[in-house]
Amino acid sequence: MRPNLLNSFFPFLRWFPLSGDQLRGDLIAGITVALVLVPQSMAYAQLAGLPVVYGLYASFMPVIVASLWGSLPQLHTGPVAMLSLMSAAAVLPLAAIGSEDFIVLSVMLALMVGVLRLVLGLLRMGILVNFLSSPVIVGFTNAAALIIGLSQLSKILNVPFPRTDNFVLDLWTVVEQLPQTHLPTLLFAIATFAIILGARRVIPKIPGVLLAVVLTTLVSWGIAFERxxxxxxxxxxxxxxxxxxxxxxxxxxxxxxxxxxxxxxxxxxxxxxxxxxxxxxxxxxxxxxxxxxxxxxxxxxxxxxxxxxxxxxxxxxxxxxxxxxxxxxxxxxxxxxxxxxxxxxxxxxxxxxxxxxxxGGGAVVGAIPAGLPSFQMPEMRMDFFWTLLPSALVMALIGFMEATSISKAIAAQTRERVDTSKELVGQGLANIVGSFFSSYTVSGSFSRSAVAAKNGAKTGLFAIISAIAVMLVLLFLTPLLYHLPQAVLAVIVMMAVFGLINLRSLVRAWKIERQEAVVGMITFLATLAMAPQLANGILLGAGLAIILFLVRTMKPRTDILGRLPDGSLGGISINKVEPIGKRFMAVRFDGSLNFVNASRFEDVLLEARSQNPQARAVLIDGSGINDVDVTGEERLRDVIETFRDNGVELYFCSLKAQVYETLHRGRLFDLLDESHFIRTRQRALAFMEETFDDDDSTHPPAPAVGPSTPVLG
Known part of the structure; x- marks a missing residue:
C-alpha cells in the first residue's frame, strides 16, 4: 500500500517518528487537559441528565478514537456542553431522567449521531454546514449558551428544577423558589466562581477548575456537607x-x-x-x-x-x-x-x-462506580428510532460545525491543514466506538483544544494521554470525588458556556445586512421559546435563512443606468439621476438568469420600457449574470420576440464567457446576430449613442438574422 494511501486510512501514522520535543509537548498538554477534562466531563454528564460516571466514560474511548482518525492534531474530543443539553432534550420526552431507559436511549442517540457523521464524512458532505448562515449560528449559540447556563441555576440554589416542554416556565419555577435557597450550597457556588476567576489572574498556569474541585471537595468533606x-x-x-x-x-x-x-x-x-x-x-x-x-x-x-x-x-x-x-x-x-x-x-x-x-445538607456527586466501561452492544430501541432521528441529524451537524470552527481557529495559529470530511469521519468513529463503551454523544471541545494548543500539543498523542488519565481516575480515584458539591459542577458549566455568548456578531450583522440579522434574532428567540427542544430552533433559523436566500435570488438587484456627476454609471433609483440615453435604455441585472428569477428579468425590462416609451433599444449590462439555465434562455427568447414586435431591439454587453457560450448553444443566435453582443460597456454605450441617439437616426437598423461581424471590444 502506498504511503499516501496508508496515511489516508490511518492518519495517526503522520505523528511518527516522534521527536523528544514533540513527546514532551504532548505529555505536558495531555496532563494539563486531563486536569480540566475530569471535572468538565462530570459536569456535562449531569447536563445530559446522566450519572456523572457517564461523563468519564465519554472521556475515554471516544477521545482515543477521535485523536487517531481526526484531521487536526490539537482538537480534543469528548463531552461538550451544547450537545449534552441537546442529548437530554432529545431523550427527556421518551424516558424519565436518570432512569435506565434514559441511559439506554442516550447511548443509542450517540450511535445514531456517529453513523450520520461517518456517512456524511465518507460522502464528503461537510459542505452541508454551509446551509447554516453565520447569524443563524450566532443566534442559536447565544440562546443555547443561555439555556445551558440557566439550567444550572437550580443546582446553585439547591432547589428542584421540573423539566417540561417549556424551559422558560421551568426556569420561572426555579426563580420562584429563590426564598428557599440553601445558603451553604450558594456559598460553595460563589467560592467556585471566585477560585476560577482568581486562578486565571494570579496563577494562570494552574487550571482554576481543578483547583476549585480540589478545594471545595476537601471543604465539603471536612464540614460533612452531605447529610x-x-x-x-x-x-x-x-x-x-x-x-x-x-x-x-x-x-x-x-x-x-x-x-x-x-x-x-x-x-x-x-x-x-x-x-x-x-x-x-x-x-x-x-x-x-x-x-x-x-x-x-x-x-x-x-x-x-x-x-x-x-x-x-x-x-x-x-x-x-x-x-x-x-x-x-x-x-x-x-x-x-x-x-x-x-x-x-x-x-x-x-x-x-x-x-x-x-x-439535611447539600447535594454532592456521591458514589461513582469504579472501573472501566465494559464492551457491550448498544441497545437499539427501534420504536424510538424515528423519534430520535431528527435530533440526531441536527446534533450531527451542530457538533460537526462546532468541531470545524474550533479546528479552523486553532489551525490558523498552528498553520495545520484541516480536512472537514476527515474530521467528520473521526468524530463519527468516536461516537460509534464510544457507544459500545457506554458513552453518550461527544464532539470537539473549544476550551480543552485551546488548552492543548496553548500547552504545546504537537500530535494527537496528547489526547490519548488525557484519556489514560481518565482511565486512572476510573480505576483508582473515584472515591475521592464523592464529596464534590454538585453546585461546583454547575458553576463549571456556567462559566464554560457563558463565554460562548457573542452579541457583537449580531450587532455587526445588523450593520451589514439587517434581514440576516433579523433571522439571527428570530433564531435566538425561537431557540429560547422552543427549549429544551433546541433542534427546532436552529431548524427554524436555517429554514428562514434559506427562504431569505431564495427571495434574494428571485429578486436580484436591477436598475436603469444613468450617468453620475463624475462620469461613472449608477442606478437612477439610488442616485437620482436621469437615464443615460434618449432613445435607448441601459439596464443592469445582478443575478443568475434561471428558473427562479426569469419572470423577474422580464418584468424589469417591461417596467423599464414603460418608463421610457420612446426608447428604440435596450442595452442589458450582463456583467452581473453568472449563468443561464434552460428556463432563463427560453424566457430571454420570449422577451426578444415581444420587444421586437414592438419595434425595440435588445443588445447585450459585458457577458461572461460561460454565459455567452450557453446562449450560443441554445441557438439564441437564430434571433440575434453577434452584432447584438458587445464585449465592453464603453464600446456598447458608444455604439448605442451613435446608432440610436444620433439626431439623424430616427429608426434603428434592421436586425440582421444571418452571420455578421460582431461589435466587439
Whole structure:
C-alpha cells in the first residue's frame, strides 16, 4: 500500500517518528487537559441528565478514537456542553431522567449521531454546514449558551428544577423558589466562581477548575456537607407531607405504566403505517386518537408531580430519634416538647416508591462506580428510532460545525491543514466506538483544544494521554470525588458556556445586512421559546435563512443606468439621476438568469420600457449574470420576440464567457446576430449613442438574422 494511501486510512501514522520535543509537548498538554477534562466531563454528564460516571466514560474511548482518525492534531474530543443539553432534550420526552431507559436511549442517540457523521464524512458532505448562515449560528449559540447556563441555576440554589416542554416556565419555577435557597450550597457556588476567576489572574498556569474541585471537595468533606437519610413515608410526622409524598409515588407509578403503554402503542402504530392496508384505516385512526389521549394524560400527571415535588421540597423538617431507634421527621416548629431534635433543618429530596430521601445538607456527586466501561452492544430501541432521528441529524451537524470552527481557529495559529470530511469521519468513529463503551454523544471541545494548543500539543498523542488519565481516575480515584458539591459542577458549566455568548456578531450583522440579522434574532428567540427542544430552533433559523436566500435570488438587484456627476454609471433609483440615453435604455441585472428569477428579468425590462416609451433599444449590462439555465434562455427568447414586435431591439454587453457560450448553444443566435453582443460597456454605450441617439437616426437598423461581424471590444 502506498504511503499516501496508508496515511489516508490511518492518519495517526503522520505523528511518527516522534521527536523528544514533540513527546514532551504532548505529555505536558495531555496532563494539563486531563486536569480540566475530569471535572468538565462530570459536569456535562449531569447536563445530559446522566450519572456523572457517564461523563468519564465519554472521556475515554471516544477521545482515543477521535485523536487517531481526526484531521487536526490539537482538537480534543469528548463531552461538550451544547450537545449534552441537546442529548437530554432529545431523550427527556421518551424516558424519565436518570432512569435506565434514559441511559439506554442516550447511548443509542450517540450511535445514531456517529453513523450520520461517518456517512456524511465518507460522502464528503461537510459542505452541508454551509446551509447554516453565520447569524443563524450566532443566534442559536447565544440562546443555547443561555439555556445551558440557566439550567444550572437550580443546582446553585439547591432547589428542584421540573423539566417540561417549556424551559422558560421551568426556569420561572426555579426563580420562584429563590426564598428557599440553601445558603451553604450558594456559598460553595460563589467560592467556585471566585477560585476560577482568581486562578486565571494570579496563577494562570494552574487550571482554576481543578483547583476549585480540589478545594471545595476537601471543604465539603471536612464540614460533612452531605447529610442524607433514606426513610419510609410513614417516618413523616405530618399529614400534609405524607399525602403529598403518597400522591407523588402513586402518580409516578402511573406515569411509568403509561410510558410502557404508549411505547407499545407507538410500535403498533408504526406497524400499521408500514403495512399500508386501506382496510385497517379505521383501526389506525382509533389508535392515533387513543395515543393522543394517553400522551395528554401522561403530560398532565407529570405536571402534577412537578408541583408536588416543589411543594415537598419547600417543607422544612426536624429530625428526632424515637425511643425504639426509628427516624422520625416533624415539621419545623412542631416537634413535641419532650423530644430533642438534632438541630439540623431537613428537606425532602426525592420520593421513590415507599421510600423518601431526606436531605439535611447539600447535594454532592456521591458514589461513582469504579472501573472501566465494559464492551457491550448498544441497545437499539427501534420504536424510538424515528423519534430520535431528527435530533440526531441536527446534533450531527451542530457538533460537526462546532468541531470545524474550533479546528479552523486553532489551525490558523498552528498553520495545520484541516480536512472537514476527515474530521467528520473521526468524530463519527468516536461516537460509534464510544457507544459500545457506554458513552453518550461527544464532539470537539473549544476550551480543552485551546488548552492543548496553548500547552504545546504537537500530535494527537496528547489526547490519548488525557484519556489514560481518565482511565486512572476510573480505576483508582473515584472515591475521592464523592464529596464534590454538585453546585461546583454547575458553576463549571456556567462559566464554560457563558463565554460562548457573542452579541457583537449580531450587532455587526445588523450593520451589514439587517434581514440576516433579523433571522439571527428570530433564531435566538425561537431557540429560547422552543427549549429544551433546541433542534427546532436552529431548524427554524436555517429554514428562514434559506427562504431569505431564495427571495434574494428571485429578486436580484436591477436598475436603469444613468450617468453620475463624475462620469461613472449608477442606478437612477439610488442616485437620482436621469437615464443615460434618449432613445435607448441601459439596464443592469445582478443575478443568475434561471428558473427562479426569469419572470423577474422580464418584468424589469417591461417596467423599464414603460418608463421610457420612446426608447428604440435596450442595452442589458450582463456583467452581473453568472449563468443561464434552460428556463432563463427560453424566457430571454420570449422577451426578444415581444420587444421586437414592438419595434425595440435588445443588445447585450459585458457577458461572461460561460454565459455567452450557453446562449450560443441554445441557438439564441437564430434571433440575434453577434452584432447584438458587445464585449465592453464603453464600446456598447458608444455604439448605442451613435446608432440610436444620433439626431439623424430616427429608426434603428434592421436586425440582421444571418452571420455578421460582431461589435466587439
Amino acid at each position: 442524607n437519610q433514606l426513610v419510609p413515608i410513614d417516618a413523616l410526622q405530618d399529614q400534609e407531607a405524607r399525602e403529598l409524598a403518597t400522591g407523588y409515588a402513586s402518580t409516578a407509578r402511573a406515569i411509568d405504566s403509561l410510558g410502557v403503554t404508549t411505547a407499545r402503542m407507538n410500535q403498533e402504530l408504526r406497524t400499521l403505517i408500514n403495512a399500508d392496508d386501506p382496510e385497517r384505516f379505521n383501526e389506525l385512526a382509533l389508535l392515533e386518537a387513543d395515543l393522543r389521549v394517553l400522551n395528554r394524560e401522561m403530560n398532565q400527571r407529570k405536571l402534577a408531580n412537578n408541583e408536588r415535588q416543589v411543594a415537598l421540597h419547600n417543607l422544612r423538617f426536624e429530625h428526632v430519634l424515637s425511643e425504639d431507634g426509628q427516624d422520625l421527621f416533624y415539621r419545623h416548629g412542631k416537634v413535641p416538647d419532650a423530644v430533642d431534635a438534632d438541630g439540623h433543618t431537613w428537606r425532602i429530596n426525592t420520593v421513590d416508591g415507599d421510600q423518601i430521601k431526606m436531605m
